[in-house]
Amino acid sequence: MALRLLSEGKYQGTASPAYWNRVGPFGGMTAAMMLNAVLISPQRLGDPVALTVNYAAAMAAAPYQLNTRVVRSSRTTQHWNVELVQEEKIVATATAICALRRETWQHSEVSVPEGLPSAVALSAPTHSHSMPWSRQYDLRPVRVSALSEQQQASLGSTKDPQVPSHAWIRDHPPRPLDYPALASICDTVLPWMFRRRKEIIQMSTVSMSIYFHVSKAELDRVGEQYVYTKSFGQICHAGFMDSQAQIWSQDKVLLATMQQLMWVKE
């Protein structure tokens, strides 16, 4: 994700083929690249709390330019707009909100299921026949049907139609988790439609919104550990499908929550 400063707020980079998907880079990588441009900016205030990325066109295997702009700043909050441009056309837009976090009442309405198997108890990925981007991850899906009845029950009531998918993931080779890597991991979750239809359907992300729920210091504590992703969805209608996810640390800290809208090709 190395970027070269062109002029104030403008950077140039080249997308790594290591993170390629069918057409263009994996969407998580695009999100990471756009957030990275905000994070390296000298005028950035605090840490990211919200990121929305809109995917407007397929990115080409060519250099890209990132145009960043502070839209509005207060003492505690800063709003950014980012454009990803190739050949003078906008390929993706993003908005990011950074803020100074402060101690307040805190509470989580959701939790990590009791019966979740640990990452090391699951098979390592073979990476055969996979897309280049997925080889950059050690992604270990939890095969719910292989678990005990008690474990299955703890992972989501079988009476609930919104059955979630569970996985452990970290970068391969391992490296300390940062905000861009966390944003990218948000886009690795299994679309619920694959499970529901028992087949793989081509789809591409149209828009993804991520909320970050940890400070830089809290994120640094994750280091090279696996993170747990729980994903689910609500609806597929007229060519568009939603997807949602929670990303948790091994220490049961909710790191980020994600919502995305995908375009379904069929």
Added chain:
Amino acid sequence: MALRLLSEGKYQGTASPAYWNRVGPFGGMTAAMMLNAVLISPQRLGDPVALTVNYAAAMAAAPYQLNTRVVRSSRTTQHWNVELVQEEKIVATATAICALRRETWQHSEVSVPEGLPSAVALSAPTHSHSMPWSRQYDLRPVRVSALSEQQQASLGSTKDPQVPSHAWIRDHPPRPLDYPALASICDTVLPWMFRRRKEIIQMSTVSMSIYFHVSKAELDRVGEQYVYTKSFGQICHAGFMDSQAQIWSQDKVLLATMQQLMWVKE
């Protein structure tokens, strides 16, 4: 929400005091105003599928300008950026994605609870001591504790810590539902923290993302009927709280899903 065309893509309007909140207009109204500017644009393609609004500062009781721009268009999808400006400063930014919907496989992972009371079975709002914006709605929260045990169970397992809030709502006086009105309704849901702490805490929306799951024709079928909102949340941490919602028609069509991040004042 009447807008005056200034030049291509630029409009001027004045926020109605009828939709005022503590400071500035109710956030749902701001979302409606920004989406409206896209919808009235002559080059708009299809219907909205995604909208993200970022609230950068409090809006003043003064005229505002909306700057709209088509960022990228394909044959089926169109990406918009919108800025809301007052006194040459950006107050809010939005991205909207419009698209031509098409028939595909469709499925909903979520549903309307069986035991949900109808809107007419609930008390009408008194509107005493309420904020101006809330008087523009006929908002009828479902008081779960007043229901039968069987109804309570159907509205969300009591074993599940993520207990949802339920309400029926329509404009007051009634008028046919459109996309801006639907976007605004997404911001009327009860923040889960009020229920959890049994007190009202001041908070303001920082970012809100809405996915629309119906075509214009499907939305028109709702007309002046009440819609059902189910809301829940995941976490409050370090001054920021998330909230999520589903908006359903009386005919059990999922109209929109929403996710927002709020800044908590305390």
